[in-house]
Amino acid sequence: MSRLEELLDLDVLRHYDRLALHVRRGMGDRPGDRRFPGHPHTSGTEVESYVSYTPGDDVRHLDWNALGRLDTLLVRRFTAEREVPIHLLIDCSASMSLPARDGKYARAIELAMALGYLGLSSNDAVRAVLLTAQGPRASRVLRQRPGAVALAQLLGEATAEGALDLGSALAEYASSRSAPGVIIVLSDFMAEVPAIEPGVAALRSRNHDVHLIQIVGQGELDPTRDFASGVLRDVESGATHAVQLTPASLASYASLLEEHFAALTRLATATGASYLRVTSDVAAADIVTGDLARLGLVRRR
Amino acid sequence: MSAFGLLNPTGAIALTLLIALIALHLWQRPRRTIPVATLFLWARLPTAPSERRRFRPTALFWLRLAAAAMLIAGLVRPYVEREAAPLDTRSLLLVLDVSASMQTREPGGSRFELARQRAADTLAALGPNDTVMVVTADDHAHVLERWTSDHTRARRRLETVGPLDTPTNLTPALTLALAEAEARPATRVVVLTDVPPAETGIAPDALATVDYVQIGATDDNVAIASVTVDVPPFRDAAPTSATVVVRNYSARSHRVVLGAHIDGETWGWRTLTLEPHAAEHVTLVDPPRDGVLVLELDAQDALAVDNRAVAWISRGAPLDLLVVSDSRTLTATFAEVVAAIVGSKVEIMGREEYERARPAGRRVALFDGFVPAHVPPAVNALYVAPPPGSPVCPSAEILGEAAVIDWIDHPTLAGLRDLQAIVTDRTSRLGTPAWGSTIVHAAAHGQSFPFLVAGQRGSRRLACLAGDLAGPLASSDRLPLLMLTLSVLRWLTEPYAGAPRVIETGAAALAGPGPRGPVAGPDQGTGLAVIGDPPVFLARRAGVYRVGPPGGARRVLANFVDDRESDIGRYEATTRLAETPMAPSRAPVKPREIGWWLYLLGAGLLIAEWATWRRLGGET
Numbered sequence A: 001m002s003r004l005e006e007l008l009d010l011d012v013l014r015h016y017d018r019l020a021l022h023v024r025r026g027m028g029d030r031p032g033d034r035r036f037p038g039h040p041h042t043s044g045t046e047v048e049s050y051v052s053y054t055p056g057d058d059v060r061h062l063d064w065n066a067l068g069r070l071d072t073l074l075v076r077r078f079t080a081e082r083e084v085p086i087h088l089l090i091d092c093s094a095s096m097s098l099p100a101r102d103g104k105y106a107r108a109i110e111l112a113m114a115l116g117y118l119g120l121s122s123n124d125a126v127r128a129v130l131l132t133a134q135g136p137r138a139s140r141v142l143r144q145r146p147g148a149v150a151l152a153q154l155l156g157e158a159t160a161e162g163a164l165d166l167g168s169a170l171a172e173y174a175s176s177r178s179a180p181g182v183i184i185v186l187s188d189f190m191a192e193v194p195a196i197e198p199g200v201a202a203l204r205s206r207n208h209d210v211h212l213i214q215i216v217g218q219g220e221l222d223p224t225r226d227f228a229s230g231v232l233r234d235v236e237s238g239a240t241h242a243v244q245l246t247p248a249s250l251a252s253y254a255s256l257l258e259e260h261f262a263a264l265t266r267l268a269t270a271t272g273a274s275y276l277r278v279t280s281d282v283a284a285a286d287i288v289t290g291d292l293a294r295l296g297l298v299r300r301r
Numbered sequence B: 001m002s003a004f005g006l007l008n009p010t011g012a013i014a015l016t017l018l019i020a021l022i023a024l025h026l027w028q029r030p031r032r033t034i035p036v037a038t039l040f041l042w043a044r045l046p047t048a049p050s051e052r053r054r055f056r057p058t059a060l061f062w063l064r065l066a067a068a069a070m071l072i073a074g075l076v077r078p079y080v081e082r083e084a085a086p087l088d089t090r091s092l093l094l095v096l097d098v099s100a101s102m103q104t105r106e107p108g109g110s111r112f113e114l115a116r117q118r119a120a121d122t123l124a125a126l127g128p129n130d131t132v133m134v135v136t137a138d139d140h141a142h143v144l145e146r147w148t149s150d151h152t153r154a155r156r157r158l159e160t161v162g163p164l165d166t167p168t169n170l171t172p173a174l175t176l177a178l179a180e181a182e183a184r185p186a187t188r189v190v191v192l193t194d195v196p197p198a199e200t201g202i203a204p205d206a207l208a209t210v211d212y213v214q215i216g217a218t219d220d221n222v223a224i225a226s227v228t229v230d231v232p233p234f235r236d237a238a239p240t241s242a243t244v245v246v247r248n249y250s251a252r253s254h255r256v257v258l259g260a261h262i263d264g265e266t267w268g269w270r271t272l273t274l275e276p277h278a279a280e281h282v283t284l285v286d287p288p289r290d291g292v293l294v295l296e297l298d299a300q301d302a303l304a305v306d307n308r309a310v311a312w313i314s315r316g317a318p319l320d321l322l323v324v325s326d327s328r329t330l331t332a333t334f335a336e337v338v339a340a341i342v343g344s345k346v347e348i349m350g351r352e353e354y355e356r357a358r359p360a361g362r363r364v365a366l367f368d369g370f371v372p373a374h375v376p377p378a379v380n381a382l383y384v385a386p387p388p389g390s391p392v393c394p395s396a397e398i399l400g401e402a403a404v405i406d407w408i409d410h411p412t413l414a415g416l417r418d419l420q421a422i423v424t425d426r427t428s429r430l431g432t433p434a435w436g437s438t439i440v441h442a443a444a445h446g447q448s449f450p451f452l453v454a455g456q457r458g459s460r461r462l463a464c465l466a467g468d469l470a471g472p473l474a475s476s477d478r479l480p481l482l483m484l485t486l487s488v489l490r491w492l493t494e495p496y497a498g499a500p501r502v503i504e505t506g507a508a509a510l511a512g513p514g515p516r517g518p519v520a521g522p523d524q525g526t527g528l529a530v531i532g533d534p535p536v537f538l539a540r541r542a543g544v545y546r547v548g549p550p551g552g553a554r555r556v557l558a559n560f561v562d563d564r565e566s567d568i569g570r571y572e573a574t575t576r577l578a579e580t581p582m583a584p585s586r587a588p589v590k591p592r593e594i595g596w597w598l599y600l601l602g603a604g605l606l607i608a609e610w611a612t613w614r615r616l617g618g619e620t
Helices: A003-007 A010-016 A064-070 A104-121 A147-157 A166-176 A193-205 A247-271 A284-295 B009-031 B059-075 B111-124 B151-160 B170-183 B328-340 B351-356 B479-493 B595-615
Strands: A019-021 A031-041 A047-052 A074-082 A085-091 A125-132 A135-138 A182-187 A209-216 A229-234 A240-244 A274-279 A298-300 B002-006 B033-036 B078-082 B091-097 B131-137 B141-148 B187-193 B211-214 B222-230 B241-248 B254-262 B265-274 B279-285 B291-298 B308-313 B320-324 B345-349 B363-368 B379-384 B395-399 B402-407 B427-430 B436-444 B447-457 B460-465 B501-504 B528-531 B536-539 B543-547 B554-559 B574-576
Touching (some): A010 A104, A085 A104, A104 A284, A193 A247, A247 A274, A274 A284, B002 B009, B009 B059, B078 B595, B091 B170, B111 B187, B170 B187, B222 B254, B241 B291, B241 B308, B320 B328, B402 B447, B436 B460, B447 B479
Parallel strands (some): A085 A125, A085 A182, A182 A209, A229 B033, B187 B211
Antiparallel strands (some): A019 A298, B002 B078, B131 B141, B211 B574, B222 B241, B395 B427, B436 B447, B528 B536, B543 B554
8 A cells, every 4th residue: 555545544533523623713715614703794694793884895794683773784794604724834854864763754744634634524624734954845725525645655655865944944934924824843853943943933823723733752751762872963963962861861851852842831830822742652533532632633513 | 421522622623713713802992982862961971091901701792602612512522422221122042952961850840841841930020021042052052032022932933952862062142142142231141051061161150141050950861882893804793793892970870771773683682780870882793683772872961862873784795896906016915905804805917907807797996006997897996096197086296205194084084094004105195086075195395185085876886095005905004005904995985875873962963975866864854964065964853764765765874872971960940140231222422523513503693682782873
């Protein structure tokens, strides 16, 4: 079974048919199925409020009954029904490929496919963006379920390689997309938090609904699984550092890792983004129906 | 118990590869690079000292070490040699004495019946998969039944065999049994005989591995120990005498009656009282006629086979001799000798005279120094010192002094002994003609050759004597040669037809010319075999046989006369089990090489190492 076939496996996607992304922000400009109360619109199906008539308003929405009783020209305003642009930003740096046995990148792709399928099922506009060392590689805006094929094709061709400054990449993408939407970042976030923060902040400044999903491998949580000592080489920068895993060094590493996770949590809190950390040994479907549901990003239709 | 060994010990040199592997591991370890997703967390940890090379094996190292060790272990080709478990089957080799002494009657049956019963009991104790072989022993060894697990068949074969009238010689049978036992380690050898172990001719340590069952205790036996018939040459039967030796082998005195009959006509009776272990000589004279003499002893003892003997009382024929010689000494000597024999006559002529007018008639001719081209069919001839080139008596050359060194039992030598006293000055080196066989051997100049050849050619008897009869034969040193010559002349004189052969059971005797079958006599004729080339008589039953078709048969008189065999006293029956038990039988041990298994294990470890290496991301 090819990568594309794996991503388009109906047995897997069928689990997502009764689910939908739950978004509270990121209302798009184009009409859609999602209702955004508090954003009265001149057209729609559900009357939300009335406003005084001003020249230029569509006379079809005048409330003739109110004019008869109150002799006042009132125009109906409706609940906004818009589509939500969902941006799936996938970290395609080389760090996603390590530890090799953990399959972080594969899990990220599967999650992206699942979330994209949920968006397409909800008639949202989905755009997948591969954050690569050569720059972002974005798909066209995909709508409806048939867009899943194009989404899968893009995701299936992606590979994790090269060095990526995640913060800069996010900031760059934020600057190119002024219209708000839902930004879901799939990355290991294995970089200094201060380097990531500008990117997240830039996304939030564009009023995007930002969700940070961190995918880590068990080998990162327990490095003794893969080595006891050696020269560690950063797969992206090439920098090396000799390490010998002793109880003391392992304790220090665990402490630093927890601090890193805590810093990411603080970043999300500070910027109004949501943050979820999952391990790659958990199946994508379980993440969608478990962790993402608890996060509130996914719920039943 | 199992043994372990190496078929290729030099392959252990490859163990140095393990040292190289460890060195490589130590050399590689500090340089081992582990790619990680990010370094910023690790960079905050203190750098580990890279110069430390303490040996710290990893799982990959152990896998590689184990794989290399397995491959090297396979290279030295180890093998396991497990001692095979004892086989369930056993082998039994029965040696059954069937000699004449086994006919001895004991309380409960004959010795042979007792032995056969013991053999049957031993057979019955065998398991269904056990194998058995039966060997009978008289004067020779006979395989009665080869190795078989069919015990019923072996038991049936035992029922068909019986004791013979032959002496005992256990050596061949025991040698055969011990050789079989050595070839089949689990073989139990059981010897059933009446011969004491010390008289088997087998070393005691070899006999210690067999179960020796000695049967029989009685010594109650009186036997005809020997029969000697003295027939004066060239005379009729009247002056013939027979001397019979009757011996008491028991420890008590016996009163026995000896009867002598010639062709059914009583010659005489003798009542003898024999003291313990004593012998009596009985001489019988003036036989009523010629014919087969049957001597029977009425002794009521335990062994009957030696109570009967047969002999031949012949009627001597007068000598009618033609001497053809140019030697006056020789002709004079024979003239004197023949003149001394009543009823005999001699005609003497020279060689040329014989060539001119060959005398006819049935007679015996002596040709001295030449072989005539033609001899009348009715003439039996003795050729003395035949010259080289003779077709009748092949002679290579004339030698100087020669001495007799050996001779065989043959009617031409009847009554003669100590022939080694014969020395001749001039001797023809004879060959052995197709019509005859060598009776006496002589030696000269370090080589042996036939000295006397006798046989039958056509309808007449011929003999060739290598020694020259020139010179005074009547002198004391030449007398043995004269006696040999006269003995040969007697053989040539006696009528061929009707002269029986007297032989002893168990001993082969040249059959000579004449029919070889059918044989009629004891045991429907099976007691006498005419076998071999030249044919020999081999009697296993004493008695009178007729060999040949009716009307043309010749008689063979077989006697059982064996002093050792008749001495049946054993005093006690004993059973001595093997002192040195045979080793338990085991299946053939074949070294089982396990090198290929080690190669397989090494390959499996290599695969595991590769999988581990892949799992670790291609880095160690």
